[in-house]
Amino acid sequence: MSERTLNVVGKSVPRRDGMGHVTGKTVFVNDIRFPDMLYLKMVRSSVPHAKILNVDFSAAEKVPGYVRALTHEDVPKNIYTILTLIGVGPDEEYVLAEDKVRYIGEPIAAVLAETEEAAMEAAAQVRLELEELPAVFDVEEALKPGAPILKEWGTNYFVYEGHHCRRVRFGDVEQGFNEADFIVEDRYQTSPIEHAPSETTGCIAKPEADGRITIFSNTQALFFTLDNAAIILQVPFQKLHLVGGTVGGGFGGKVDVIVEPISALAAMKTNRPVKYVFSRQEEMQASSSRGAWRMYFKDGVTKDGRIVARKITTYADAGAYNRHTPYAVTKHAANIAGPYRIPNVWIDAHCVYTNKQPGSAMRGFGVTPASFALEMQMDKIAKVVGMDPWEIRFLNAYRDGDMKPHQKVVEDATLIEVMQAAAQLVGHDLPENLMQMKSGNGKEA
């Protein structure tokens, strides 16, 4: 196809949803109201780790407008894990807490009332008797003997095919270190980040005359939500009808399945529409954040700048539950050796549980912290070897046909071409030998 026949590429195309946004006609979930609608508010843990001794609703029941509460006993399949649909297990997160809580903000009971104010008041009147347990907040502390244990299976790590971490083994790193002139080691760390979408997470579940439940949601993952909600509620998928697509900011923070199953359950139990929208505090404190990561690098490098061995040990802080972190760690392990041609690579990437709000998806999750650590490390290698940081990357850049450490052959590599274009854009003159390099054919130009 010639460029002349393209009718979109190179042109500015108006946003399909833009007219609704500038006129205020776009309908977001919290703009929807139905007659007889109930409001759901969550009773949450105020401590990071505790046994639940008692939950007393007697004061809440006296609040005018109180309708009913839901506890774990009301949830057909209370223990779940979001990624069960791609074979991740075992189930380990509680829709509503049973005998323990494992992070501040963990949901314990849902309260339904006639107005939002009554629901907030009734939730505040639920008396919790909690016996605090020792908590752990650091990924490496969580793996030490004697650490407080979060999981019923007796450890604080996710198990990958029988292993305590996601492992990558390629070549022989110890042999590589023996061949190296320099050993370059460092530790890198990233912090959790809250997505802070302008619109908080929320949904409305509405019982229909035909027995189905319509769920209006601002989820980023409608089908994911449909499937997980049906599994938690133990109903056929076609019993649920998800309506959405309008998301007031997501960034990955709205791909977990948090508000819909309990709202649909509440709608089924009361036969009334139920609205459950996070307050700003809940969005900050209880919604998933970008997880925190700690990454250790040990690289073997020759005098002429070639990386001959890379050994990496990393820890993802999943917080108290999986959400999307087991998957993030796998992506992380596949990417953290970088777009470089390294003959010997050894990676141990751990998915670790701590008593913090769960981490989950956010814009390139798993890979973004890897890229940060990796490229800091590349700059450090350049400094140690005494080479230009551009040159060290060109020299080690992978080419078509190279085998990546996780056993994928590189196809359509463009690292060299992207760096050449980037250098031009920032006005950096590259030496002629670097400008002549190409990614193609697995051969240097």
Added chain:
Amino acid sequence: MSVRIVNFTLNGRNIDVMVKPLTTLQKLLREHLNYTATKTGCKQGSCGSCTVLVNGEPMVSCLLPVEDIVGKNVLTLEGLSDNGDLHPIQESFFELFAVQCGYCTPGMIMVSKALLDHNPDPNRDEILDALTGNYCRCTGYEPIIRAVEESARRLNLAGEGV
């Protein structure tokens, strides 16, 4: 406390509505009158998504009790264009991609309207100052700033034509 009748002008129309004392203007607009362009990002006065104009001044409606709007003129995004055509500020936001998820857009447009009513030719610092109470998580603000500049240009051109 018993309900009372509140009288005010909304987008040029006289409104009498019965509400409980201390009901916020945000709740009145959205839940009593179904004017939902005014958003609910934080309900604590820190995000600006619920901004409306009261007698021409931008106010966060989530912190404004209805007692304070009695007899006043309230303008929401729904009332910005009265003949079906987009207002030049709406046009500029739409054409210059100053909207992404759209949730901050109503508040952004209303503070821009207040700015340009008072100051038809603002410089960049004055635009930043006007927008500073309004939070956007998608755009990085630059397209919004450009849209306000373009809005000023279009409004001034239209003014010259009159």
